[in-house]
Amino acid sequence: MEQADQQQSTATVAKPTPRLLSAHGEFLRSFAVQVVILIAVALVCAGGAAIWIVFNGNRANVVAMAPRVSEALASLISSANIQTKDDLVALGPQMENFPYVERIDVEIRTTKTDAVSGADNTQTLQYHTGDQGPTLIRTQSPIRNANDEVVGRIGVAFCPPALGWLSVAIYTHLGVIAVAALLGYWLLYCRTRRQLRPLEQIQDNLIAYHEGIEPTLDLLTVEDESGYLSDAWNTFVDSIASLRREVERFRCKTAVAANADSNHALHRILLEQLPLGVMRVDDRESITYSNPAAAAMLNFTREGSTGRILSEQVSDATVASKLLEMRSAPPGSSTDLTMTRRNGESVIRVSPLMARGPIEDMTLLLQDVSQLVQAERSRDDFLAHITHELRTPLTNIRAYVETLSQDFLEDENARRECYNVIMSETRRLSKLIEDVLSVSQIEAGGTRLVRTNVRVEELLRQTAQEMQAAADAKNITLNLKIPSKVPMVPGDRHRLHQVWTNLIGNAIKYTPANERVTVEVETEGSRLAVRVTDTGIGIAPEHHEKIFDKFYRVGDEAVSATEGTGLGLAITREILRIHGGTIRVESTAGKGSTFIVELPTAKAVENEIFAG
Amino acid sequence: MARIVVAEDQSHIRHILKMWLERHGHTVIEAENGLYALQALRTEPVDLLITDINMPEMDGIALAKCAFDECVTLRHLFVVTSRCDQQDIIAQITSENVTVIPKPFSPSQLLRDVEAVVEGPSPATTAVDSAKGTG
Numbered sequence: 186m187e188q189a190d191q192q193q194s195t196a197t198v199a200k201p202t203p204r205l206l207s208a209h210g211e212f213l214r215s216f217a218v219q220v221v222i223l224i225a226v227a228l229v230c231a232g233g234a235a236i237w238i239v240f241n242g243n244r245a246n247v248v249a250m251a252p253r254v255s256e257a258l259a260s261l262i263s264s265a266n267i268q269t270k271d272d273l274v275a276l277g278p279q280m281e282n283f284p285y286v287e288r289i290d291v292e293i294r295t296t297k298t299d300a301v302s303g304a305d306n307t308q309t310l311q312y313h314t315g316d317q318g319p320t321l322i323r324t325q326s327p328i329r330n331a332n333d334e335v336v337g338r339i340g341v342a343f344c345p346p347a348l349g350w351l352s353v354a355i356y357t358h359l360g361v362i363a364v365a366a367l368l369g370y371w372l373l374y375c376r377t378r379r380q381l382r383p384l385e386q387i388q389d390n391l392i393a394y395h396e397g398i399e400p401t402l403d404l405l406t407v408e409d410e411s412g413y414l415s416d417a418w419n420t421f422v423d424s425i426a427s428l429r430r431e432v433e434r435f436r437c438k439t440a441v442a443a444n445a446d447s448n449h450a451l452h453r454i455l456l457e458q459l460p461l462g463v464m465r466v467d468d469r470e471s472i473t474y475s476n477p478a479a480a481a482m483l484n485f486t487r488e489g490s491t492g493r494i495l496s497e498q499v500s501d502a503t504v505a506s507k508l509l510e511m512r513s514a515p516p517g518s519s520t521d522l523t524m525t526r527r528n529g530e531s532v533i534r535v536s537p538l539m540a541r542g543p544i545e546d547m548t549l550l551l552q553d554v555s556q557l558v559q560a561e562r563s564r565d566d567f568l569a570h571i572t573h574e575l576r577t578p579l580t581n582i583r584a585y586v587e588t589l590s591q592d593f594l595e596d597e598n599a600r601r602e603c604y605n606v607i608m609s610e611t612r613r614l615s616k617l618i619e620d621v622l623s624v625s626q627i628e629a630g631g632t633r634l635v636r637t638n639v640r641v642e643e644l645l646r647q648t649a650q651e652m653q654a655a656a657d658a659k660n661i662t663l664n665l666k667i668p669s670k671v672p673m674v675p676g677d678r679h680r681l682h683q684v685w686t687n688l689i690g691n692a693i694k695y696t697p698a699n700e701r702v703t704v705e706v707e708t709e710g711s712r713l714a715v716r717v718t719d720t721g722i723g724i725a726p727e728h729h730e731k732i733f734d735k736f737y738r739v740g741d742e743a744v745s746a747t748e749g750t751g752l753g754l755a756i757t758r759e760i761l762r763i764h765g766g767t768i769r770v771e772s773t774a775g776k777g778s779t780f781i782v783e784l785p786t787a788k789a790v791e792n793e794i795f796a797g
Numbered sequence: 798m799a800r801i802v803v804a805e806d807q808s809h810i811r812h813i814l815k816m817w818l819e820r821h822g823h824t825v826i827e828a829e830n831g832l833y834a835l836q837a838l839r840t841e842p843v844d845l846l847i848t849d850i851n852m853p854e855m856d857g858i859a860l861a862k863c864a865f866d867e868c869v870t871l872r873h874l875f876v877v878t879s880r881c882d883q884q885d886i887i888a889q890i891t892s893e894n895v896t897v898i899p900k901p902f903s904p905s906q907l908l909r910d911v912e913a914v915v916e917g918p919s920p921a922t923t924a925v926d927s928a929k930g931t932g
Contacts, residue, residue: 577900584904
């Protein structure tokens, strides 16, 4: 855009500069010409008027005296007794004395009788004077004889008075008028053309601009070096172009400023709502900015913190010190800070952002990685547990296999015992792997449930039959208390079977021989309750919640002596959770336990769907 | 021949160790947890202690820390464990006469280590990896 401005500026410089002084001179010259023309016209008009007055005065005199002259001529002819044309001609010198008479027509009845016919002879005689010219007025008068009888008539044609010098003056004047008219026309034509030439260019250029043929104002400049109008027009066009550039520049500036304001507002909103903490600290260790997340992570009040020393805001001196040490940390590095809170500890991962130098503001990015660290710990614990749990059966298998391979067991029973241990440990290993896969799948949400309406009482009876052998081995009585009508439960039959197997299996496993395990089914409103009660070793209250955690096993002797992966109850709880059910335990150490499972019935689920 | 206490909550492992050690002429005292093992150390002139780490009542680390003080005849300590943090275990016990053997271990290799200790000077504190057992 700057380049475009420069180009436009260059184009402006290249244009002819308007010459106003020259324009003024032109105006004065034009004014002088006009004055001269006006004077000439005035003189011509005055001369013409004078000639006209004189001319009209003479004509009026001729017209006024015409009747009297005609009467005088009639008297003259009457008195002269005109009989022939010669008589009339003889009167010529006398008639010449009458002015302005052009022609005289005499019609007279002579007294001389015609010799042949004897009748009176009437003659028409004409007499022309020397004056020639157009007839101004014609008069007629009767000719009377001495008896006052009309014997004829006389017609006199008067010519206009002889013009003489006036005629020269008139023709000269007309010539001057004609020349002046031609000269004026020529001058006006040239002047008008010169004046219209820039107007024509302006008109053409304006039409081109209006129709979009020429998008810029550059071509609107009129190239007429001598024209005052063109100079004024060019100045006007330059002004408009300059104004347009200014408007465009202002618009650009406004747009840039608006864009910058918009970006600034967006950045601020992002920073304010960012879950990551962002904090800037200057070289005097003062906080120049902190977003709400940073203040929350470092446990200080954000209001009024700007401009305050960091160590005054962050109560933990170690944390404050480590934050300030980040100034010398390389970009991309990070360090974890432990913040002590009322509800425990949180781990804040701090990394420097755009650290340019020691004297500039330091920008720190803070991230609460407590959950991440907790997840990493859980993963490590899980791996440690699974490794430990895998090594135990593997140790047994390896030791007993090696023992058998040494071939120093002569007793068949001892060898059979070794085989049994290997088999049971292999089963334990398989069960462990199966449980680990189950819990991983369920926790990751990858379990695909095949949901049908399951008859829980049938599933419980099936499970009890399957577990009966284990119960019989310890002479444990397995009681089922199932009412005649049990509502169905929507769920995955295989997974629910896994639940009952785990619960009844645990009950048998942790119940001493000759005791009792009872499974009761009750309907409680829209939920089905299944209670698995044993009279076994029981669970102390402090373990009631933890026994549902993965790999958690109560650390007493009886439990340790019992085979188990520590995953059964965790899997059970997860399966029930994804079925919308719950599990809890009521137990007293040494007095047996009751595991209570609650599941929504099919009818309740249907009602919920229709209501939802 | 040596008098050896085997502290292990897993009865199968305890049983197989006893079988191997007694077959080679050693006397074995079984203990289901650290407390039983400590009682044996206090009452018997024990030469060697083979202990697991994760045991109820008293774990192997607590037992190992006080074993040499409780039994003056004790010459060496074998720690068999399925835990992964073996270096931490060595650091916690802070005794030179300790050998950490990771599970799963080879009974024959453990027997050779026991007899090496019985017949010779005490080995330095080492962590024997599972490869040694198979190799």
